[in-house]
Each structure stands twice: as structure tokens, then as C-alpha cells.
Amino acid sequence: MKDIKNLIKKYNSFALFCHISPDADALGSMNALRLVLKKLNKKVYAYCDGEVAKNLQFLDIVLEENEKHIQQVDACIMLDCNNSDRVGKYKDFYDNAKVKAVIDHHQESNYVFDYKLIDVTSPSTADILYELIKTLNITINSQIAVNLYAGLSSDTGGFIHANTTSLSHKHAYELLNYNFDLAEVNYQMFKYKGSEYLYFYKTALRNTKSYLNDQVYVTFFNVRSYEKFKDICENPIAFSFLEGIDGNEIRVKILEKQKDEFYISFRSNKYANVCNVARALGGGGHIKASGCVMSHILFKDMLSQILQECEKELKPQ
Numbered sequence: 001m002k003d004i005k006n007l008i009k010k011y012n013s014f015a016l017f018c019h020i021s022p023d024a025d026a027l028g029s030m031n032a033l034r035l036v037l038k039k040l041n042k043k044v045y046a047y048c049d050g051e052v053a054k055n056l057q058f059l060d061i062v063l064e065e066n067e068k069h070i071q072q073v074d075a076c077i078m079l080d081c082n083n084s085d086r087v088g089k090y091k092d093f094y095d096n097a098k099v100k101a102v103i104d105h106h107q108e109s110n111y112v113f114d115y116k117l118i119d120v121t122s123p124s125t126a127d128i129l130y131e132l133i134k135t136l137n138i139t140i141n142s143q144i145a146v147n148l149y150a151g152l153s154s155d156t157g158g159f160i161h162a163n164t165t166s167l168s169h170k171h172a173y174e175l176l177n178y179n180f181d182l183a184e185v186n187y188q189m190f191k192y193k194g195s196e197y198l199y200f201y202k203t204a205l206r207n208t209k210s211y212l213n214d215q216v217y218v219t220f221f222n223v224r225s226y227e228k229f230k231d232i233c234e235n236p237i238a239f240s241f242l243e244g245i246d247g248n249e250i251r252v253k254i255l256e257k258q259k260d261e262f263y264i265s266f267r268s269n270k271y272a273n274v275c276n277v278a279r280a281l282g283g284g285g286h287i288k289a290s291g292c293v294m295s296h297i298l299f300k301d302m303l304s305q306i307l308q309e310c311e312k313e314l315k316p317q
């Protein structure tokens with residue numbers, strides 16, 4: 001933490017970056033730091049390769065488009081990622097920065113930074129940043145607080161994922177003292193859906209079939225339905241409405257992104273190791289979330305291979 005404090009003390013102008021397909025932790029952390037640096041009378045510009053989703057407009061983030069500032073600032077800070085591959089179209093700018101810094105909670109890459117604050121045990125970048133901000137001599141206002149709250153609550157799925165700690169709750173408890181509309185923020189982050197979701201859910205339910213005594217659900221989007229709901233299909237939480245149904249252990253999502261090319265992802269509920277399933281089919285991932293690609297195969301052959309591998313990971317009933 002000292003490292004980044006020195007960086008902030010030493011330099012006067014900064015460019016901030018977060019990862020592509022930005023979530024609330026990426027945008028919220030970046031915007032909170034932008035506001036803090038402004039309070040410290042620093043020049044600061046925030047860059048992001050990607051749209052701010054409609055439901056994150058409440059963060060009131062100000063993004064800079066003009067790239068010329070990047071070459072002029074003293075230092076560049078990357079947030080919620082730790083490799084320049086993750087900042088999309090700003091990669092070359094970041095690679096050529098005079099001074100490179102990072103604040104993050106993801107598994108470390110080999111990328112070399114001059115200033116570094118990475119804590120892989122932290123549930124969010126916002127949690128790390130909040131601890132840092134508390135040591136700086138500034139008054140936190142409600143806008144800074146709401147950006148930090150958005151980041152830390154988003155990465156814990158609203159304080160329900162296994163990464164949630166007592167510290168997450170402590171930080172939230174403290175930030176709630178800064179008077180922002182909590183119900184509205186939670187609505188935007190955890191409930192809001194575009195109107196097209198009704199049609200997406202109808203299609204998804206129609207295309208979900210249950211196997212192996214309801215222990216495995218398979219949802220299939222063929223080329224046509226994938227094209228129709230592409231954006232929603234790519235949202236990892238769009239299919240979470242199938243999560244937690246009693247008796248179900250594995251959820252399989254198959255997206256036919258091109259004719260005969262199937263992008264398959266696996267999620268397990270409590271115990272099944274779906275990394276083994278994906279590996280057996282040429283992919284990989286984590287114990288509870290994994291994926292693979294299968295192509296030029298008959299659907300029924302693919303399905304029987306998938307179910308065969310899933311069955312190996314299920315407890316005998």
C-alpha cells in the first residue's frame with residue numbers, strides 16, 4: 001500500500017484504465033480513484049475500452065476519449081486487471097507509459113509494474129482501494145462511497161458468493177454512512193434487466209432439458225436463437241435463473257455460435273467437479289465453472305458424450 005501512496009504523492013497527473021467488458025468493480029474502482037485524485041488536486045483521465053452498461057449509469061463515470069493525454073501524464077494506473085492485454089484498445093498506450101502502476105485482486109500475471117498493489121485474497125478491487133483511500137487525507141463523499149459500494153457488492157454477487165468476508169460487510173457498513181440510495185443501487189445492480197429478457201427466458205426455458213434424474217440441465221441455443229439473443233447469452237449471469245433448484249447439480253449451456261460450432265459451459269451447484277468434465281472434452285477451467293468447444297459433431301453424439309462425462313462426477317443416487 002505504501003508503494004501506491006508514494007506514487008500518488010510523487011506524481012501530479014494520471015491516466016486510469018480498467019478491463020474490457022467492464023463490470024461494476026472495474027468501473028466503480030476506477031471512478032472512485034478518479035474522484036479521489038481530483039480531490040488531491042491531481043490531473044486525472046479515465047479510459048475504458050467498452051460501453052458503460054445502462055444499469056451502471058448511476059456511477060456517474062466520466063470517461064476520457066482523447067488519447068493524447070495518455071502520453072502526457074506522469075503515470076498510468078490499471079485497475080481490476082494486471083496485464084495490458086486486458087485494457088483492449090489502450091494496450092499500446094499502457095505498454096509505453098513512463099510509469100506503470102496497478103491496483104487489483106486477480107491472480108498475478110508476469111507483467112512488470114513500477115508500482116503495485118495486488119491482493120489476490122481480496123474479494124474486489126474496490127475493497128483494496130477503500131483501505132487505501134482511508135489512509136489518504138481526504139473526505140470521502142457519497143459519490144466516492146457509491147462507486148466503492150458498487151464494486152465490492154458486485155464482485156461478491158451482492159454478498160452471497162463464497163468470496164464474501166466479514167470485511168466485505170464491514171466496508172459496506174462503513175460506506176453506507178455516506179448517504180446514497182441503497183435500494184436504488186441494489187435494484188440497478190441486481191434486479192434490472194432489459195425488456196428483451198422476457199423473450200430470452202421464454203426461449204431459454206423452452207430449450208432447457210433435464211437429464212440423469214434432473215441432476216443435469218442442458219440449455220441449448222442454436223445458431224438462430226443465439227444470434228437473436230447474442231448479448232444476453234454472453235452475459236455469464238443470464239442463465240443463473242436455473243441455479244439452486246433442488247436436486248440439480250450440473251448446468252450445461254450450449255451456444256451454437258456458428259453452424260456446427262458449439263461453445264459449451266458447465267456450472268456445478270455444490271460438489272461436482274466440472275473441470276474434469278470440460279477437460280475430458282478438450283477444454284478446462286475451474287472446479288465449479290468450466291468450458292469447452294466442440295465442433296463438427298452431431299448434436300445427439302455431443303450430448304451423449306457430455307452426459308457420460310457429467311455422470312462420472314455425480315454421486316450415485
Ligand SMILES: [Mn+2]
Pocket residue numbers: 025026080105123124125155
Ligand atoms: Mn474485480
